[in-house]
Amino acid sequence: MAKPVVIVVGADKGGVGKTTVARTLLDYFSANNVPTRAFDTESPRGTLKRFHPDATEIVDMTTTSDQMKIFDTLNAVSPSVTVIDVRAGLLSPALASLRDIGFLDAAKGGQITFAVFHILGPSIASLDEIAETANFMGGAKYFLVKNFINDTQFFQWDQATYKSYFHRIKDATDLTIPKLNEMAYEQVEVASVPFLKFVANKGTQDEAANYSFVLRGYVRHWLANVWSEFDRIKLTDLVGAGKSTTRGGEK
Amino acid sequence: MTATPVFIICSPRPQVGKTLVARLLSEFLLLKNGRVTSFDINLKEPSLLDYLPKTTETADVIDTMGKMQLMDRIIVNDSVAKVIDLGFHAFDEFFKMTDEIGFMKEAARRGVAPIILFVADTDRTSARGYEMLQRQVPAKALVAVDNEFVVRGELPPAMAGGRVVAISALPVFLKTYIDRLSFSFTGYLRGEKDTSTELHQWIRRNYFSFRELELNLILQRS
Numbered sequence: 001m002a003k004p005v006v007i008v009v010g011a012d013k014g015g016v017g018k019t020t021v022a023r024t025l026l027d028y029f030s031a032n033n034v035p036t037r038a039f040d041t042e043s044p045r046g047t048l049k050r051f052h053p054d055a056t057e058i059v060d061m062t063t064t065s066d067q068m069k070i071f072d073t074l075n076a077v078s079p080s081v082t083v084i085d086v087r088a089g090l091l092s093p094a095l096a097s098l099r100d101i102g103f104l105d106a107a108k109g110g111q112i113t114f115a116v117f118h119i120l121g122p123s124i125a126s127l128d129e130i131a132e133t134a135n136f137m138g139g140a141k142y143f144l145v146k147n148f149i150n151d152t153q154f155f156q157w158d159q160a161t162y163k164s165y166f167h168r169i170k171d172a173t174d175l176t177i178p179k180l181n182e183m184a185y186e187q188v189e190v191a192s193v194p195f196l197k198f199v200a201n202k203g204t205q206d207e208a209a210n211y212s213f214v215l216r217g218y219v220r221h222w223l224a225n226v227w228s229e230f231d232r233i234k235l236t237d238l239v240g241a242g243k244s245t246t247r248g249g250e251k
Numbered sequence: 252m253t254a255t256p257v258f259i260i261c262s263p264r265p266q267v268g269k270t271l272v273a274r275l276l277s278e279f280l281l282l283k284n285g286r287v288t289s290f291d292i293n294l295k296e297p298s299l300l301d302y303l304p305k306t307t308e309t310a311d312v313i314d315t316m317g318k319m320q321l322m323d324r325i326i327v328n329d330s331v332a333k334v335i336d337l338g339f340h341a342f343d344e345f346f347k348m349t350d351e352i353g354f355m356k357e358a359a360r361r362g363v364a365p366i367i368l369f370v371a372d373t374d375r376t377s378a379r380g381y382e383m384l385q386r387q388v389p390a391k392a393l394v395a396v397d398n399e400f401v402v403r404g405e406l407p408p409a410m411a412g413g414r415v416v417a418i419s420a421l422p423v424f425l426k427t428y429i430d431r432l433s434f435s436f437t438g439y440l441r442g443e444k445d446t447s448t449e450l451h452q453w454i455r456r457n458y459f460s461f462r463e464l465e466l467n468l469i470l471q472r473s
Contacts, residue, residue, distance in 0.1 A: 183315040213326045214319045217352020 004074040005113040005239045006103075010086030010094065012129045016121040017147040019047045021177060022085040024226045025117070026052050027196045029081060031227075034241045036081040039070055041090060048085045050192050061086065061094050071103060074112065081239050091118070091129070095136035108139030115141040115238060117175070134172070141238060147177045173233055178225050184218040187211060195223050254364035255328045256468060260396075261337040261345070262370040263380040268398040269370050271429075272418065273299050273336035275454075276368075277306060278436045279461045280332045288331055290321060292345070293338035301432050310335075312345045322354070328362035342380060350387050364468055370396045371410050381410055390414075391471055394464065400426070414467075416460045425450050 009022040022038065026048075029036040036055060040046030043060040059066035061084075074082065086094050095116075098104050107114035118133055130144065188198045191211065199220045203209040230236075260273045270293060277299070280287040289307040291299040300307045311317040325333050337345055349355070358365050367388050369381055384393055395410040399420040406415065421429070428434065429450070436454045443451055 181315055183319075212319045212323050213357060214315070214322045214348070214352055217354070217357070218315075220353060221351045 002080045002240050003111070003113055005081045005115070006071075006074065006107075007081065007083045007115045007117065007239075008086055008091070008094065009083065009117045009119065010091035011119040011121065012089055012091050012132075013121045014088030016119045017177065018088070018119045019051075019085055021117055021119055021145055021147065022048050022083055023051050023195060024177070024223065025083050025230075026055060027194050027223065028227055028230050028235065029083075029239070030194070030196060032236050032241060034081055034236065034239055036083060038083040038085065040085050041094075042085070042087045046085075051194055061090060061097070067097060067101065071098075071101065092132055092136075095133065099136060104136060104139055113141075113238060113240070114139060115143065117143045117145050119145045119147055121147075130172075137172075142172045143175045143233065144172050145175045145177060148179045175229050175233060177229070178222060180222040181215070181218040184215040184222070187215045188219060195219055199223065253330070253469065254362045255330055255332065256465065257325050257333040257335065257358070257363055257365045258368055259335045259337055259365060260368045260370065261335075261342055261380075262372065263339055263342040263376045264370075264372045264374065265339045267370045267372050267377075267401045268396075268418070269293070269338070270299050270302070270336055272368060272370060272396055272398070273334055274302050275418075275436055275457050276461055277303055277334045279458045280334065281306060282437045282458075283462075284332060286331050287334060288324075289334040289336065290325070291336050292321070292341045293336045299336040302434075312341050312348060318348055322348075322352070326354075326357060326361055326363055346383065346387060355388060355392070365392055366464065366468065367393050368396050368416070369393065369410070370398055370401070371406055372401055373404070373407055378407060378409065381407075385409075385413075391467075416464065418457060418460075419453065421450070421453055425453075 007025065009018050009025065011018055019040075019042075026036055026038055038048060038052060038056040039059045039061075040048040040056050041059055041061045042048070043058050043066075046056065046058040049056040049058050057069075059069055061067060061070075070082065070084065084094075095104075103112070104114070106112045116133070116137065118130065120130070134142070188195060191198055191203070191209070193202065193204055193209075197203070197206070198209075198211060199216050201209050201211055201216060258276055260269050260276070262269055273289065277287050277289045287306050289299055289303060290310045291307050292310050292312060293299060300309055310321040312321065321335075325335070355365060365388075367384055369384060371377060371381070381395070390413055394414045394416055395406060397406050397410075397415050397417045399418060403420075405411065429436070436458075439450065440454055445451065446455075
């Protein structure tokens with residue numbers, strides 16, 4: 001049986017694009033035929049659930065019962081990949097909980113593949129989270145995601161600041177999410193469908209939709225760029241699946 | 252169903268004759284098909300809208316809304332030929348956008364046939380613009396327009412190697428005459444009984460070139 005894979009997407013800061021990245025991950029796995037389930041911790045009403053209702057369950061990660069729902073079922077359910085969209089401010093407490101229940105030790109021992117996508121905002125406060133989160137990262141694949149959704153430059157103009165944060169943690173991998181055209185982003189929001197369905201001009205029930213060709217083009221181009229980043233970090237290898245030769249979004 | 256042609260007349264340079272080509276082509280298509288829709292993205296130069304207000308709409312590619320309004324119209328296979336007079340200031344933005352949204356591929360899927368008419372010049376900006384188009388546009392859909400009034404000599408080799416439509420230079424007094432807003436090429440052909448006049452022959456020669464261009468398009472797809 002394949003080793004369970006848990007991917008946590010989070011940040012302690014709000015509005016940095018956690019759910020957007022989680023959505024691109026679900027689309028990526030879907031296109032690569034990797035069965036995936038997702039948990040949305042924005043209880044009681046989750047954003048991720050709105051876009052991926054079939055694959056997503058809303059949980060409250062601060063409660064033991066919901067922690068059990070996620071982690072006690074890792075070996076029992078058929079999708080071997082679990083994506084957890086951790087709501088703002090909950091990343092550090094969530095990682096602490098995982099440490100307390102022995103999950104991080106299991107990851108360190110190789111029983112579970114554990115990856116964290118830490119979404120960074122443009123502020124120093126957001127960068128300060130890196131050091132805090134890094135304390136939990138033994139045994140985990142740690143990805144620092146620079147989300148350019150707000151056109152931020154992540155202090156790349158100031159090499160001293162940049163290096164002091166981004167090179168602080170050994171084995172962390174930088175990941176870049178490019179900016180998506182604002183109107184295209186809004187249109188997908190309104191449509192409440194996964195990016196892949198939007199590109200394919202489909203509605204929530206797979207019915208034919210009538211989205212703008214221009215906006216679909218922007219989303220397709222952007223999604224291809226995001227996925228090329230996932231390809232670069234060999235995400236399918238990480239979750240134990242080979243990359244599909246013909247992916248849905250690239251047709 | 253035959254593909255709907257979309258002619259995009261462009262150059263990264265001002266004053267090379269884009270609007271003249273757009274006027275000629277629009278009037279030719281109107282004469283031949285009875286219908287044409289032209290788009291004027293040329294707000295900083297002499298405007299197609301001023302010449303052909305009944306068949307021309309304005310459009311812009313400055314913001315996403317403008318791009319949507321234009322592109323969602325021209326990606327439809329509705330058998331109405333489209334002509335886009337793309338101003339030099341919009342050249343980079345327009346083709347950056349078409350590249351990003353995969354316009355050429357989607358057009359092929361939907362039975363729309365874009366033809367890029369690149370109005371040539373001998374400067375470096377034009378050379379770079381043409382190179383960029385060669386990377387983005389299939390060779391059969393890229394046509395260099397050799398406007399003799401502008402180029403005044405040989406076309407740059409890179410442009411001469413592909414498909415070319417030549418537009419011969421008119422004497423200045425005739426150029427002034429056709430530049431009048433009230434002038435119509437088809438109107439002139441219909442009204443002027445003497446078919447031997449230089450202008451008559453010039454218009455017929457250009458219409459014939461466009462006809463050949465269309466014929467090639469049909470042959471390519473058959």
